[in-house]
Amino acid sequence: MSAPARVVVHPGKQALADGAAARLVLALQDVQTARETVHISATGGSMGSALWAAVAHSPLRDLVDWSHVHVWWGDERYLPAGDPDRNDTQNDAAGLAALGLPPQNVHRVAGPDTSASPEASALAYGEELRAAGSGAWDVMILGVGPDGHVASLFPGHPAQLSAEAIAVAVHDSPKPPPTRVSLTLECLARSQRVWFIVAGADKAEAVRNGLAGAAPEISTAAQVHGDAETLWLLDADAAG
Numbered sequence: 383m384s385a386p387a388r389v390v391v392h393p394g395k396q397a398l399a400d401g402a403a404a405r406l407v408l409a410l411q412d413v414q415t416a417r418e419t420v421h422i423s424a425t426g427g428s429m430g431s432a433l434w435a436a437v438a439h440s441p442l443r444d445l446v447d448w449s450h451v452h453v454w455w456g457d458e459r460y461l462p463a464g465d466p467d468r469n470d471t472q473n474d475a476a477g478l479a480a481l482g483l484p485p486q487n488v489h490r491v492a493g494p495d496t497s498a499s500p501e502a503s504a505l506a507y508g509e510e511l512r513a514a515g516s517g518a519w520d521v522m523i524l525g526v527g528p529d530g531h532v533a534s535l536f537p538g539h540p541a542q543l544s545a546e547a548i549a550v551a552v553h554d555s556p557k558p559p560p561t562r563v564s565l566t567l568e569c570l571a572r573s574q575r576v577w578f579i580v581a582g583a584d585k586a587e588a589v590r591n592g593l594a595g596a597a598p599e600i601s602t603a604a605q606v607h608g609d610a611e612t613l614w615l616l617d618a619d620a621a622g
């Protein structure tokens with residue numbers, strides 16, 4: 383099953399981050415009324431960090447039992463732990479670390495300091511996910527690049543349509559750094575809720591293509607839908 387896309391427009395980037403943070407807290411609270419453990423997939427990039435900063439400052443944040451929240455990443459730059467260009471480092475600094483999740487619930491993609499290659503890292507990440515047995519993501523949060531990429535799946539790149547794996551190594555990424563690890567399209571789509579969070583006029587065309595259901599060589603975002611919800615959370619500039 384796949385939910386049709388809906389659009390929510392916020393007046394500016396901060397309002398978008400605050401709105402998405404409130405939405406995230408309430409969605410997690412909702413899931414936790416039925417079961418303790420929730421699994422979410424986070425994003426890097428500009429809105430990934432803005433979101434965690436807003437969650438950390440949200441007056442609603444204690445509605446969630448963060449000790450049972452598991453955070454994963456849709457993609458990671460293949461860099462050593464703590465590198466300032468890693469998505470997890472940036473998300474932690476923005477506010478994720480302040481939420482006090484148990485370290486074992488924060489599922490980081492191994493970098494070159496602890497894995498032999500991005501392929502080995504992708505395999506290990508996929509195995510960790512399989513072992514967690516989460517079934518479907520409760521919330522899949524995705525930033526969108528101006529070129530229509532989500533996670534590290536770039537339109538037209540050989541890794542974009544990789545199948546039969548949970549995660550893939552990405553070499554020669556058109557956006558630096560060149561080496562990355564990404565969940566595959568198939569894995570991204572195993573989500574109850576897919577939320578694209580996008581700000582800025584430079585993303586307006588990517589938003590249009592995503593909503594229009596453009597072909598994979600134009601838009602990776604257009605290929606991802608949630609089972610229960612597909613939301614495009616935009617600021618006014620990205621909404622064009």
Ligand SMILES: O=C1O[C@H](COP(=O)(O)O)[C@@H](O)[C@H](O)[C@H]1O
Nearest residue numbers: 425426427428429525526527533
């Ligand atoms: O490199 C990446 O880019 C995308 C989009 O980032 P943005 O800065 O253009 O918003 C992001 O979603 C992805 O996680 C990240 O690795």
